[in-house]
Amino acid sequence: MTAIAQELVEFPTALVKAREGDHDAFAEIVEQHEAMVYSLAWNFFRDRSRAEEIAQDVFLQLFRNLASIESPSHLVFWLRQVTTRRCIDVSRRGRLRPVSLEEAGEIPARERNRDPLLDQTLQRLIGELPELQRVVLTLRYQEDLDPSEICRIVEVPVNTVKSHLHRALRSLRKRLESSR
Amino acid sequence: MNLDNELRNTLRRKSPAPGFAGRVLARIEEDDARSSFVSKATDHGRRWRAVAASVTLAAVLAGYASHHIAEQRRIEGEFARDQVLLAMRIAGAKVRYAQQEVRAIGTDRTEEQSSIGEVDN
Numbered sequence: 001m002t003a004i005a006q007e008l009v010e011f012p013t014a015l016v017k018a019r020e021g022d023h024d025a026f027a028e029i030v031e032q033h034e035a036m037v038y039s040l041a042w043n044f045f046r047d048r049s050r051a052e053e054i055a056q057d058v059f060l061q062l063f064r065n066l067a068s069i070e071s072p073s074h075l076v077f078w079l080r081q082v083t084t085r086r087c088i089d090v091s092r093r094g095r096l097r098p099v100s101l102e103e104a105g106e107i108p109a110r111e112r113n114r115d116p117l118l119d120q121t122l123q124r125l126i127g128e129l130p131e132l133q134r135v136v137l138t139l140r141y142q143e144d145l146d147p148s149e150i151c152r153i154v155e156v157p158v159n160t161v162k163s164h165l166h167r168a169l170r171s172l173r174k175r176l177e178s179s180r
Numbered sequence: 181m182n183l184d185n186e187l188r189n190t191l192r193r194k195s196p197a198p199g200f201a202g203r204v205l206a207r208i209e210e211d212d213a214r215s216s217f218v219s220k221a222t223d224h225g226r227r228w229r230a231v232a233a234s235v236t237l238a239a240v241l242a243g244y245a246s247h248h249i250a251e252q253r254r255i256e257g258e259f260a261r262d263q264v265l266l267a268m269r270i271a272g273a274k275v276r277y278a279q280q281e282v283r284a285i286g287t288d289r290t291e292e293q294s295s296i297g298e299v300d301n
Contacts, residue, residue: 023205030201038196052196052203059204060211118181122190141184141191173183 019066043138044087133168
């Protein structure tokens with residue numbers, strides 16, 4: 001099989017069509033990855049309106065850069081990287097277009113058999129972590145990535161990622177214990 | 181408590197409000213419309229700038245041409261004045277020379293007449 005034929009087999013039809021300007025195909029891609037992008041932003045800011053706005057911006061940017069996407073795995077990597085960068089950028093600049101609560105949607109329902117107080121405390125403590133620790137922690141536990149994958153997304157050495165992860169976990173343990 | 185499990189639960193993926201893809205597409209269309217408007221406005225502005233540049237260029241050329249003509253006339257005028265002055269100087273010299281000649285002839289004749297008179301006497 002030639003390299004081009006191989007790429008066509010591996011390249012999903014939706015991506016090919018979206019590249020040609022097909023909005024329905026692009027909507028299919030958005031639906032496939034919206035939870036990942038939205039959650040990265042939500043777990044960073046703990047704010048539905050900000051998460052919605054950032055997720056919309058990221059997909060808008062993706063639509064303009066579809067030609068640069070090389071494969072489905074590159075698409076996922078690209079979305080994770082652009083979302084985390086945008087979260088840090090927005091957090092530093094404090095700049096956002098207001099999104100209505102209708103657009104932002106409902107607060108996701110909590111799982112049963114979980115301690116709502118612990119969940120709330122963890123959310124608050126994660127929100128208080130420094131930006132990079134929060135990003136590394138989110139990529140580790142939301143996306144289940146290992147430090148070698150995280151370091152490619154945040155573009156820092158793998159040892160720095162490990163150190164941020166270690167510090168974040170130590171800080172969370174310590175503060176959880178003191179909050180009990 | 182297992183912190184790893186708690187973090188996985190707390191940081192689990194959440195879905196945005198229903199219709200998210202539709203909202204993204206709406207923003208893309210809104211963005212496209214804005215870009216098209218900006219592009220049209222830019223084209224319009226570019227056309228006006230071209231017209232303004234042409235008018236300015238024409239004015240500059242006209243100004244340069246009129247200045248050039250005036251300068252040419254001034255040079256020609258100065259040349260003509262110099263010619264007239266030179267002609268007048270030449271004419272003056274000629275007149276002076278003629279006067280001197282006339283005076284010299286007059287003096288010679290007077291001297292001749294007085295010497296004839298002296299001889300007659």
